Amino acid sequence: MRLGCHISIRNGYLGAAKHAISLNASAYQFFPKNPRSLSVKDYDSLDAKSCKDFCRERNLISVTHTPYPTSLTPTPDKKKAVIDSLLNDLEISEACGAIGTVVHFGSRINPKDPLSSYQLMIEMLDEVLSQWEGECKILLENNAGVRGSMGTSLEELVQVRNLCDYSEKIGFCLDTCHAYASGLWNGENWAEVAEKGGELGYFEHLYVIHLNNCKYPSGEGKDRHANIFGKGFIQEDQFTELIQSFVVNDIPFILETPNEEGITKAEEIEQLLKKWGK
Template sequence: MKFGSHVSIRNGYLSAAKHAFSMNASAFQYFPKNPRSLSAKNFNKEDAALCSEYCKVHSMTSVSHSPYPTSLTPQDSFKRNQVVKSLLNDLEISEACGSLGTVVHFGKLLDVHEPLASYQLMIDVLDEVLNEWTGSAKILLENMAGKPGSIGTTLEELTQVRNLCGDSEKIGFCLDTCHAFASGLWNGGNWQELEKKGRELGFWDNLGVIHLNNSNYDTGSGKDRHANIFGQGYIREEQFSQFMRADILKKVPFILETPKDVVSHEEEILALYKKWGD
């Protein structure tokens, strides 16, 4: 099992990897650049290469997370151009750091009267990015936390968008446990059904990372409010155990995006290894 958390790149990519390792993490996530901007970053390639080498030496897995303004359903051509250039920059940084890829949130519904238009726009934007991208780092599509029936909350949507893209082999998935719980995709008691559905759709074969988060609200709430894993949220330990004991997830890294004001990530990672580590 690989457990880790989101870490800061304030002091560079190598420093981020070293910080994660100091917390006994075997995986970590980072923003490749300013998380509130789509501006391309002229990054330090030597620092990124040192990060990549450090992760190889210490058997660490990393992923990046695209900045908050990133949208696969941009509302105009100017924003679309920004998003495409930003994602290519994110992928370039991820590749240089030796990361699996870049986590990107599923797109939003732009018109309730024409829902298919939003899916088609997503596919067009992904195709535009991946037609130009030649590296091995992937875009990792993340499930959304909306109420049941909202866009981006089902395995069918994630896999179908991937299947309809021209460069589908360059796309993987990120499963957020809080998002899945909030949307009702995973209600804490339907793991067997979810596992079966994922197998049928090929979802698990392309899962790159799991965002391991508890939820401050009950399943079906549609609210994306993360809580700590142990004793803080609505998802119980025995329900998380269904994920941890699943053979199909043994090689998938689990990344914490939980609050740090009550329990530090270092303490939480230690507790995860104690509870579910190999």
Template structure:
């Protein structure tokens, strides 16, 4: 199993890679630039190359996460143009650092649009970005948190959006355990059913990353509050065990986005490796 966490790039991309190595992590996630801005970053190419080479030498997988303001359902043309240019910049940095792809939240239902028009807007945004992108890094669509039936909370939605996009080969998926738990997609008891469904529609074939988070709230309450894997969360250790023991996930990185002030990520990675590291 491949375990890691989200790391800061305050010391550069190479600095984050060296920190992951010190933590004995097999993977890490990072923001390619300021997480609160859609501004385009003129990044340090040498730093990115050093990160890529170090991770290749040390068998560390990496992935980026788009900044918080990134939206595949922007409110207006100005925001739309900003998101497109920002995502292209994210993909460029992701590629330069040798990372798998950039995680992007599915999008939200737009109040003044019909449900179908909201889906269509996501497809248009993906087509516009990926039509200009010719690198290997992918956009990784992440399942949404929310109440049962909320927009972007089902595997079928993610698979269908990818299928309807002009560039499906440039799109993969990121599965967030807390998001899935919040809406009841995975309630802790239905993993075998979810796995069967995901296999049938081709979801797991394109899964590139798991955001490995416990939940501070019970399932189907629509609350997206992360908790440590072995802390006082509502997802039981035995329920995580079903997920971790899934052979389809054997080579997929599990990235912690848990509150590190409760359990330091280095310690949590150590606990994960002790319990599940040698499963495959």
């Protein structure tokens, strides 16, 4: 099981990679810059290269997560800022050796014209990726929200990728809390999800899984992450079915679970490896 968690870059990019190793992680996620800003960062290229070399030497996989304000369906006044920020995220991620940068699926901008949101998403992705020549991919993450909300189905994710002019530069990130909250995965239907994803070609382009429990029942649309064991509505046997499924073989699992519930990330990783590491 390739497992890790989200790591702060307060000690730099190399520092984050070293922190991941100290937690016995074999994968990790980090913000490439300030998570609350769309500003373009003039990053330390030597630190980034050191991070990339360190990860390569230790077979440590990393992904990044775009800042919270990043939206693939921005208002017109934010469009350029989002494009510039995303290109900056891709550049930093590539320099650090990350395989992709996670971006949340877009949100509905006009209830009377739902197609306009998808069209804007595709336009944004094409604008960014037409300027990007690196190996690092944009990884579209499924949304939480009630069933039927934008970004909650595998069909949407796959179709947006297929309709982009640069689909080869796009992959996916599956968030288990989001999938559970939306009802995509209700804990009992993983076989159905796996079959549907296989038919659509979703799992061929899945690069990372955000491994999170959910504090609310399936289908309520509430995006509240919980720790894996004993803190949420997803049961151990349900996680077992997902984690041991052949469709997610070799996919890294990244914890985005709470830190204030009395368990450290090192302890949670140890628990998970003991349960599912083999």
